[in-house]
Amino acid sequence: MSALLEVRDLTVDFAGRPAPRAVDGVALSVAARERLAIVGESGSGKSQLLLACTGLLAANGSARGPVRFEGREILGNARSAAAARGRGIGFVFQDASGSLTPHRRIGDQLVEVAMASAGTGRRAAVDAAVEMLGRVRLAEPASLMARYPHELSGGMRQRVAIALMARPRILFADDPTTALDVTVQADILALLAQLCEDLGMALLIVTHDLGIVAALADRVAVMYAGRVVEVGMAAALLSRPRHPYTAGLLAAVPRLGGRGELATIPGAPPAPGEWFRGCRFAPRCPHRAEHCGVDDPVLAGPAARGVACHFPHTGSDTA
Amino acid sequence: MATIAFVLRRLLGAIPTLALVVALSFLLTRLAPGGPFDEEQVLPPEIRANLEAAYGLDQPVHVQFGRYVGGLLRGDFGPSFKFRDFTVGELIADGLPVSLALGAAAVVVALALGIPAGIVAALARGHAADRAMMTIAIAGISIPVFVVAPLLVLVFGIWLGWLPVAGWVPGRPTDLVLPVVALALSPAAFIARLTRGSLLEVLRAPWIRAARARGLPERVVILRHALPAALLPVVSYAGPAAASVLAGSLVVETLFGLPGMGRHLVQGALNRDYTLVMGMVIVYAALMIALNLLADLACAALDPRTRRERPR
Amino acid sequence: MTGSLWSEVRAALARDRLAITCGAILAVLALAAIAGPSLLDYREDEIDWSHMAAPPFEAAGHWLGTDRLGRDLLVRTLYGLRVSLAIALAATFVSLVIGVAWGAFAGYWRGRTDALMMRFVDVLYALPQVFFVIILTVVFGRGPLTILAAIGAFGWLTMARIVRGQALALRERDFIEAAVVGGAGTARIIARHIVPNLLGPVIVYATLSLPQAILLESFLNFLGIGVQELLASLSNLIADGAAEMETAPWMLAVPATCLMLVVFCINFLGDSLRDALDPRER
DSSP: OOOSEEEEEEEEEESSSSOOEEEEEEEEEEOTTOEEEEEOOTTSSHHHHHHHHTTOOOTTEEEESOEEETTEEOSSSHHHHHHHHHTTEEEEOSOSGGGSOTTSOHHHHHHHHHHHHHOOOHHHHHHHHHHHHHHTTOSOHHHHHTSOGGGSOHHHHHHHHHHTSOSOSEEEEESTTTTSOHHHHHHHHHHHHHHHHHHTOEEEEEESOHHHHHHHOSEEEEEETTEEEEEEEHHHHHHSOOSHHHHHHHHTSOOTTOOSOOOOOOSOOOOTTOOOSSOTTGGGOTTOOGGGGTOOOOOBSSTTSEEOOSSOOOSSSOO | OHHHHHHHHHHHHHHHHHHHHHHHHHHHHHHSSSOTTTTSSOOOHHHHHHHHHHTTTTSOHHHHHHHHHHHHHTTOOOBOSSSTTSBHHHHHHHHHHHHHHHHHHHHHHHHHHHHHHHHHHHHTTTSHHHHHHHHHHHHHHHSOHHHHHHHHIIIIIIISOOSOOSOOOTTOTHHHHHHHHHHHHHHHHHHHHHHHHHHHHHHTSHHHHHHHHTTOOHHHIIIIIIHHHHHHHHHHTHHHHHHHHHHHHHHHHHHHTOOSHHHHHHHHHHHTOHHHHHHHHHHHHHHHHHHHHHHHHHHHHHOGGGGSOOOO | OHHHHHHHHHHHHHHOHHHHHHHHHHHHHHHHHHHHHHHSSSOTTOBOTTOTTOOTTTSTTOTTOBOTTSBBHHHHHHHHHHHHHHHHHHHHHHHHHHHHHHHHHHHHHOHHHHHHHHHHHHHHHTSOHHHHHHHHHHHHOSOHHHHHHHHHHHHHHHHHHHHHHHHHHHHTSHHHHHHHHTTOOHHHHIIIIIHHHHHHHHHHHHHHHHHHHHHHHHHHHHTTOSSOGGGOOHHHHHHHHHHTTTTOTHHHHHHHHHHHHHHHHHHHHHHHHHHHHOTTOO
16 A cells, blocks of 8 residues: 655755755655654754645745655645645644634635535535534534634634645644643644544644654654654654654653653754754764764664664663 | 724714814914915005905904804805805815816726736746836836826827827816826825735735645635735725825826816915815815725725724 | 944845945935036026027037026026925924934833824824925915925824834833833933934835925925925926926926936835845845
């Protein structure tokens, strides 16, 4: 079974001198109905990765590298990317309020999407719109459709934003819950999980919250400084991380009943474009050795479990 | 409904401004050193006193003001001091239709030229078309009406002979073409720049990216999502645009010999005809206020958020 | 902070060749306006009986021709430019002073005083500027001082708004609080701390309002409601030239081109300045 989404050696650069590179040769794949989480700190390039795959980069960014959706190359030109977006790729942004056009009614925006994706007439589109609202568990669709975005609460807006996607086969979610209240976060996550089940969607979710990863993901990819440094099945990776960075991330998660200071990873990630020789994590790595400053490690290992490190952990659980 | 309440509120808000215009104009003209009869041939004191009494100029200021406002409310602007046979009201009515037609046409033309130009420039950002259009726009703003008008007359009226040079024959629409175009160019240039800047700004908004992310065709994104938001500042500009057009109409009417109000106003200004100048200023101000009101309503129609009750 | 602002602006402007060209043209014109009339052969009201209505380059010494009365057009144009520029600069200066003062105090005092002061601005803003200027000239006569006051009376409004916005933002900054707590007087704080940090937008707006002043003054002049004929400014020349347009087009072309060139260049420079100071416009 070929992958639903296949990315090979994707590179994203931005305008400037020197051109800052946000994503540096990333490869990943998502199978149908699979849920892949991408984890990393701010600046790791994870958001840009999502935007690049869907052709939504800002005007001063440029993406290179094959991105195949359902076997078809979509980064070739703007139109193929737009077509793909309409026919199978859904996108949920971090800022829900920012996703809805402020001067148009909710109903109009939903109907518009329904008409564009299915090519139906207005009547059928209105019915589809009601159905879309129902799918995201929003009550009273009729009155909701007459409202404007500024009349809804944050959580409701995010649900509408999710509803606005017309039956995607894969959902790209860029940190969809950080801007929300904690109680609402759980709801939205549950909703996303349910939708994946109901619609048979694959999910590509970017987050820095390992809790979400544990709850939702089948597979995880860890990004650092524009590269994937470790990838594997969620359960295995979270319990037995092989890359020092992953281990550091896991150790930094606060635990109930734990005492003492929170473990942190000292230092900060390099700024995009400030690459240097050798492993990019080396300056912060507690296990760095001579070799790490010389050679850049590549993602290696069995297909389901890759790690980019010269001295990957092979031991048991983290302390 | 909320809309009617909104309209009423705006109307009520406009009244104080109009009242202020009336008061201020009155005050200023009464402050003038000397009176309207100073520049006549030297009059014997008794005759002058009679004249002043006839026009009510011997009363205290506040009484005069009261009488004037009373007259206004009845539609009576008082007599013209210089055109003895006419009242100001008659002169205004005589010129208003032409001035209105001229002004309205100019605003429409300005919008029809400026908005598309701005859109094209924004969509072609960075390319030659954009820079060219914006340079032309700056030129448009820099060339004053009283230069454009003679130039247009020279080119289209004299050299090419396509359009009439001056004059006004009712029912001959070509008479209005040159004046309207001359009047519309500067506002059109400003509107073009405004539209371009506004559209570029809107296109950077996150909800535009979200609309694209939903797979909507680019045409829909621009027309239904970006444009209404981008046009908001342009519509708000209607106020200053009206002022510019009305001011320019003075020049245009003078140059082309159009029988509008502007001609009378200029004459009145040169003759120090107070009631005439005052009356005209009030009418022009009322026109501007009306246009501002329309612009406000259009803004509310474009962006529902402005319709809410909000402390200003 | 102002130091780095200037170097940034200079750098940005230096890259824009059109802006440099405009600046150069303006400098040349300004110099010509100031020094030109004294360097040329003819005086602006001197009538050359033998060369009436002569086209450019034909008559000796009359580089740009003469007008209907035989007066040298180049000198008159330069002199007119001088008058127009002087009035515009003076009026803009008046607007600047009033506007900055008004806006700075309003933003600094905040609260009810601010609301009151800005309400006043709003009210004046709603009045039709040109028409009130006309009333003022009708009432107070047509000397240059009246024109100056009339133009300045409305020009300060937008400046006040801009300055007030900036002052409000600055007021919240720590170093202003420190100065207040330290007991510095209001005027001192405004003069030494607030105003210097406003310079960017103020300069941009002042530059952009210069052409408006020039055009307004020309407009009034053209209608005959402006400065008297003897101190002929550019628009008088343009009005005269328009009358002679068919037979002697240079009488219109010379002063009109001069006016448009000046206004265009100032507008363009002001635009470039604003773009240079606005970080988003890149």
